[in-house]
Amino acid sequence: MMTTPLLSVRNLTVGFTHYTGTLGLRPRVVPAVEGLELDIDPGEILAVIGASGSGKSLLAHAIVGILPNTATVSGGIDYDGTPLDSARLRRLRGREISFIPQSVNYPDPLMPVGRQVRLTLPRSRAAQLQQALFARYHLDEKVARQYPHELSGGMLRRVLFATGVTETMRLLIADEPTPGLHPAALQEVLSHLRDLADDGAGVLLITHDLIAAAAIADRVAVMRSGRVVTVESSSSFTGRGETLRHEYARRLWRALPRHDFWEGVAP
Numbered sequence: 001m002m003t004t005p006l007l008s009v010r011n012l013t014v015g016f017t018h019y020t021g022t023l024g025l026r027p028r029v030v031p032a033v034e035g036l037e038l039d040i041d042p043g044e045i046l047a048v049i050g051a052s053g054s055g056k057s058l059l060a061h062a063i064v065g066i067l068p069n070t071a072t073v074s075g076g077i078d079y080d081g082t083p084l085d086s087a088r089l090r091r092l093r094g095r096e097i098s099f100i101p102q103s104v105n106y107p108d109p110l111m112p113v114g115r116q117v118r119l120t121l122p123r124s125r126a127a128q129l130q131q132a133l134f135a136r137y138h139l140d141e142k143v144a145r146q147y148p149h150e151l152s153g154g155m156l157r158r159v160l161f162a163t164g165v166t167e168t169m170r171l172l173i174a175d176e177p178t179p180g181l182h183p184a185a186l187q188e189v190l191s192h193l194r195d196l197a198d199d200g201a202g203v204l205l206i207t208h209d210l211i212a213a214a215a216i217a218d219r220v221a222v223m224r225s226g227r228v229v230t231v232e233s234s235s236s237f238t239g240r241g242e243t244l245r246h247e248y249a250r251r252l253w254r255a256l257p258r259h260d261f262w263e264g265v266a267p
């Protein structure tokens with residue numbers, strides 16, 4: 001029996017207009033990601049890996065409807081079997097669909113973290129919901145009044161989850177939630193993601209960390225230059241990657257330092 005995927009990305013292309021010609025007046029749409037096809041089932045973690053600039057964040061932004069309005073988009077995204085248009089997204093975002101943005105300039109360094117969390121919540125119940133979320137993520141209430149630089153990396157990450165993850169969540173899009181974490185905090189975030197999936201959520205985990213992706217995800221989509229070159233079962237990232245379907249995935253796997261080590265000692 002076929003089940004409907006929770007999320008289905010169909011032939012998604014996102015382009016940006018570049019101006020060419022001698023006067024720079026001739027507009028041309030250059031695709032930044034092209035022909036993306038991906039499914040996520042309930043209870044599944046799909047990791048998306050790929051080099052910087054390969055289009056991972058654009059994929060996430062297309063799903064949660066926050067592409068810049070300069071982007072040209074074609075293709076479709078279905079949620080629960082029906083198109084995820086902007087009206088539906090507005091209704092579902094923050095309820096069923098959660099997003100943890102890439103933490104480049106987030107959280108805001110100049111705002112207490114509790115206030116940042118409250119800004120993402122329905123205004124009428126923001127204070128109460130923020131307290132409940134902090135309790136759920138084992139964050140002391142005084143943390144709410146602190147600034148990001150006053151918290152450890154692991155605590156900050158828990159704040160990000162408190163911001164993004166709601167009780168009613170069915171789909172989580174997490175863009176690089178783990179960089180710069182020390183091993184214990186990394187482990188904590190990864191096992192939290194696994195728990196959310198084991199509770200039935202579909203998770204799209206964007207990461208540079210192929211080892212973490214292989215350890216925690218069910219499948220790993222590999223992006224390169226704006227395309228999904230292959231979707232591999234995470235169990236194939238083992239040994240020398242003999243069972244990986246695509247050569248590029250094998251190359252990424254074999255390029256990891258510990259493989260150099262093993263190759264170094266192999267007869």
Ligand SMILES: Nc1ncnc2c1ncn2[C@@H]1O[C@H](COP(=O)(O)OP(=O)(O)OP(=O)(O)O)[C@@H](O)[C@H]1O
Nearest residue numbers: 016032050051052053054055056057058059068102
């Ligand atoms: N607002 C924009 N205007 C023009 N081009 C853009 C815009 N945003 C992204 N791009 C292009 O799309 C490409 C993919 O960007 P994206 O942020 O998705 O990469 P990424 O895989 O998330 O990289 P990283 O790992 O560094 O976060 C970039 O190389 C860039 O050329």
Ligand code: NI
Nearest residue numbers: 056057058102
């Ligand atoms: Ni990114």
